[in-house]
Amino acid sequence: MAVDFNNTEIAFHLKSDSELERAYFLFKMISIEPFVRIGTAATNFALKAHLPVEGLIRSTVFDHFCGGVNEHDCLPVINKMYGSKVYSVLDYSVEGKSQEDKFDFALKTILNLITFSKDKDALPIAVFKPSAFGRFDLYQKVSENKPLTNTEKEEWQRLKVRFETVCASGKLNNVKILIDAEESWIQDAVDDLILDLMQTYNADALIVYSTLQMYRWDRLDYLKEIHAKAKQNNFKLGFKVVRGAYMEKERQRAIDRGYQSPICETKKITDALFNAAITYILSNLESIHLFIGTHNEESSQLALELMETSNILNNDPRIWFGQLYGMSDHISFNLAEQGYNVAKYLPFGPVKDVMPYLIRRAEENTSVAGQTSRELALIKKEKQRRKV
Numbered sequence: 001m002a003v004d005f006n007n008t009e010i011a012f013h014l015k016s017d018s019e020l021e022r023a024y025f026l027f028k029m030i031s032i033e034p035f036v037r038i039g040t041a042a043t044n045f046a047l048k049a050h051l052p053v054e055g056l057i058r059s060t061v062f063d064h065f066c067g068g069v070n071e072h073d074c075l076p077v078i079n080k081m082y083g084s085k086v087y088s089v090l091d092y093s094v095e096g097k098s099q100e101d102k103f104d105f106a107l108k109t110i111l112n113l114i115t116f117s118k119d120k121d122a123l124p125i126a127v128f129k130p131s132a133f134g135r136f137d138l139y140q141k142v143s144e145n146k147p148l149t150n151t152e153k154e155e156w157q158r159l160k161v162r163f164e165t166v167c168a169s170g171k172l173n174n175v176k177i178l179i180d181a182e183e184s185w186i187q188d189a190v191d192d193l194i195l196d197l198m199q200t201y202n203a204d205a206l207i208v209y210s211t212l213q214m215y216r217w218d219r220l221d222y223l224k225e226i227h228a229k230a231k232q233n234n235f236k237l238g239f240k241v242v243r244g245a246y247m248e249k250e251r252q253r254a255i256d257r258g259y260q261s262p263i264c265e266t267k268k269i270t271d272a273l274f275n276a277a278i279t280y281i282l283s284n285l286e287s288i289h290l291f292i293g294t295h296n297e298e299s300s301q302l303a304l305e306l307m308e309t310s311n312i313l314n315n316d317p318r319i320w321f322g323q324l325y326g327m328s329d330h331i332s333f334n335l336a337e338q339g340y341n342v343a344k345y346l347p348f349g350p351v352k353d354v355m356p357y358l359i360r361r362a363e364e365n366t367s368v369a370g371q372t373s374r375e376l377a378l379i380k381k382e383k384q385r386r387k388v
């Protein structure tokens with residue numbers, strides 16, 4: 001069933017007039033590329049120099065894109081969204097830490113989140129990034145099949161235990177675990193790790209979800225290949241399907257090192273592969289569950305059409321739609337209104353630690369042509385609707 005994503009009354013019903021004004025101001029600023037560049041540099045400088053800017057960041061960009069500084073702080077947002085049938089995925093968004101004690105701390109944080117989520121219907125899913133649990137260079141070395149030193153073997157073992165501990169806790173507490181995808185040159189190691197975990201934890205209920213970045217031209221074949229493996233070995237697959245967030249970096253690295261770029265040549269090809277992946281999974285739901293992570297209206301509508309033609313219920317528990325908090329509320333809330341399963345990634349963390357996340361959101365909204373202007377047009381429409 002097609003859903004009207006232009007219904008701004010439903011899309012923004014949780015936003016007060018002043019929150020709507022703030023969102024408009026924010027997206028207007030983000031749409032100006034030099035402003036984002038200079039603003040980012042100035043903010044980083046101010047935070048490093050311990051200038052008192054946290055309050056300003058918190059009341060503007062932070063509160064728009066994040067739920068709070070810790071999980072308890074996020075509860076008002078979680079409850080408010082759940083009142084409108086939108087679930088939350090708490091996303092501990094502290095990035096770029098690379099020591100063992102930080103990995104152990106990240107593990108502790110995710111385990112606490114699972115415990116925090118287990119009795120809350122609004123929080124059925126937890127998420128983590130592979131780089132939160134281990135050294136980037138180590139993933140790369142394993143992905144490249146290079147021999148590890150004895151110390152590295154121990155380090156890899158500890159990393160594996162972190163993954164396993166989270167999945168075991170997810171299983172015990174009935175909380176689904178989404179594992180994000182990052183740069184392609186660490187993904188082979190991550191894929192192998194997750195495949196083993198899916199064998200262990202997805203035998204009956206589905207707990208572990210990996211991520212497919214469909215801007216990679218090899219991912220549809222990969223999906224089909226491991227689907228065959230899963231069927232042979234009697235376990236289920238879970239996939240978050242996204243387009244992919246590291247395009248420029250991926251392309252630049254391929255140019256710098258002289259190998260074929262793993263990224264599709266055009267957006268059109270990425271779109272076609274994304275749609276092919278969700279079509280494939282939706283026709284194999286008995287063995288693959290789907291979390292569609294997108295702000296793209298056409299792909300979302302396609303999923304709805306496919307569900308309808310296959311007589312799949314709107315709230316079929318095998319299918320989730322996901323957007324990021326602070327973006328594409330017109331998709332999230334209009335889908336939830338029609339009974340589809342919708343979850344928003346809700347980032348949280350200390351203000352200065354989530355800055356890299358916030359900067360990426362600002363840069364993404366500057367570079368993803370159309371997305372910011374669409375947000376602005378929808379907010380403008382709602383502001384006008386409220387005036388009359």
Ligand SMILES: Cc1cc2nc3c(=O)[nH]c(=O)nc-3n(C[C@H](O)[C@H](O)[C@H](O)COP(=O)(O)OP(=O)(O)OC[C@H]3O[C@@H](n4cnc5c(N)ncnc54)[C@H](O)[C@@H]3O)c2cc1C
Pocket residue numbers: 179180181182211213215242243244245246247263264265266267268270292293294295296322323324345368371
């Ligand atoms: C809930 C959720 C979870 C996410 N998790 C992850 C994750 O784990 N890992 C990750 O990498 N990203 C993740 N993302 C981000 C995602 O990959 C996209 O960057 C973002 O959602 C924008 O894509 P879109 O489908 O929403 O929309 P669109 O605006 O339709 O697509 C933009 C995307 O298309 C692709 N693209 C743009 N131009 C070109 C081009 N010229 N050639 C080829 N491809 C092009 C890029 O991937 C770009 O990000 C997540 C997003 C959401 C909503």
